[in-house]
Amino acid sequence: MNMQLGAHExxxxxxxxxxxxxxxNTLKLYRPHAHDRELQAMTDRHLNSxxxxxxxxxxxxxxxxxxxxxxxxxxxxxxxxxxxxFQPKYGLRNPQPVSPAETVNDITDEDVATCLVNxxxxxAALKMKATMEMAHPQLxxxxxxxxxxxxxxxxxxxxxxxxxxxxxVPTLKDTTMNTFMSAYRPMNVAQTNLPVx
Numbered sequence: 001m002n003m004q005l006g007a008h009e010x011x012x013x014x015x016x017x018x019x020x021x022x023x024x025n026t027l028k029l030y031r032p033h034a035h036d037r038e039l040q041a042m043t044d045r046h047l048n049s050x051x052x053x054x055x056x057x058x059x060x061x062x063x064x065x066x067x068x069x070x071x072x073x074x075x076x077x078x079x080x081x082x083x084x085x086f087q088p089k090y091g092l093r094n095p096q097p098v099s100p101a102e103t104v105n106d107i108t109d110e111d112v113a114t115c116l117v118n119x120x121x122x123x124a125a126l127k128m129k130a131t132m133e134m135a136h137p138q139l140x141x142x143x144x145x146x147x148x149x150x151x152x153x154x155x156x157x158x159x160x161x162x163x164x165x166x167x168x169v170p171t172l173k174d175t176t177m178n179t180f181m182s183a184y185r186p187m188n189v190a191q192t193n194l195p196v197x
Contacts, residue, residue, distance in 0.1 A: 003060075003063055003136070005136065005139070006135050006136075008133040008134075008135075009133060009134055009135060009136060009139060011133075012129070012130035012133045012134070012143075013057065013060075013061055013130070013139075015126065015130065016057065016123075016126060016127055016130050016143070016146075017054070017057055017058065017061065019122075019123055019126050020050060020053070020054045020057065020123070021054070023050055023119050023120075023123055024047065024050050024051060024054060026115065026119055027043060027046060027047045027050065027115075027116070027119065028047065030043070030107070030111070030112045030115045030116075031043050031044070031047065031112075033104075033107040033108070033109075033111065033112055034109055034112045035108075035109055036109050038160065039109050039112060039113060039160060042116070042156060042157065042160060043112065043116065046116060046120070046153050046156075046157075049149065049153065053146055053149065056142070057142070057146075060139065060142065086159050088159075088162050088169060089162055089163065089165070089168070089169070090169050090171050091168070091169070091170070091171050092168050092170055092171075093165060093168060095168055109166075110161070110164075110166040113157055113160055113161040113164075113166050113167070114161065114166065114167065116153070116154075116157035117154055117157040117158050117161060117167060120150045120151070120153040120154030120157060121150075121151075121154045123150045124147050124148075124150035124151040124154060125147075127143055127144075127146045127147035127150055128144070128147040130143050130147075131143040131144045131147055
């Protein structure tokens with residue numbers, strides 16, 4: 001198949017593929033430092049998904065075969081917890097001081113989980129930005145599906161880390177939050193007089 005791609009599509013696909021290589025290599029480097037079995041299994045699933053996705057994008061970039069959207073991996077990724085049953089733990093619970101590891105041997109499960117969250121968040125944003133530059137509808141759909149898969153992997157890693165106190169979610173005082181959020185009021189859509197075009 002010889003598919004015509006626009007300049008923005010080629011450049012964005014290049015950025016996503018370069019980032020994919022970085023992400024795969026980073027997960028491969030961190031994987032030996034995961035000690036918890038659940039974290040090991042999650043890292044392996046994520047790495048496998050990223051490698052499959054990378055190969056599909058390379059196939060597309062090299063014009064091999066038909067363009068196909070990456071199938072949703074949501075069910076496989078969210079094996080241990082579901083969004084419906086997950087209740088994030090809000091607030092800070094005696095957070096410990098943090099600093100970079102002194103040596104490779106000092107890398108912990110917390111470092112691995114944080115790496116997963118941050119890698120997937122960054123790549124989800126990059127892929128969604130790339131989606132906005134895709135003119136070819138199937139390429140756009142593939143990129144958007146890949147962005148959603150990265151967002152799901154980031155959330156699965158967040159769930160793991162949050163439940164273990166590794167990724168705490170700071171909160172505001174109730175009065176501050178309520179004052180801040182109550183500043184927004186709904187508009188009356190029925191009475192909006194927009195100019196007719």
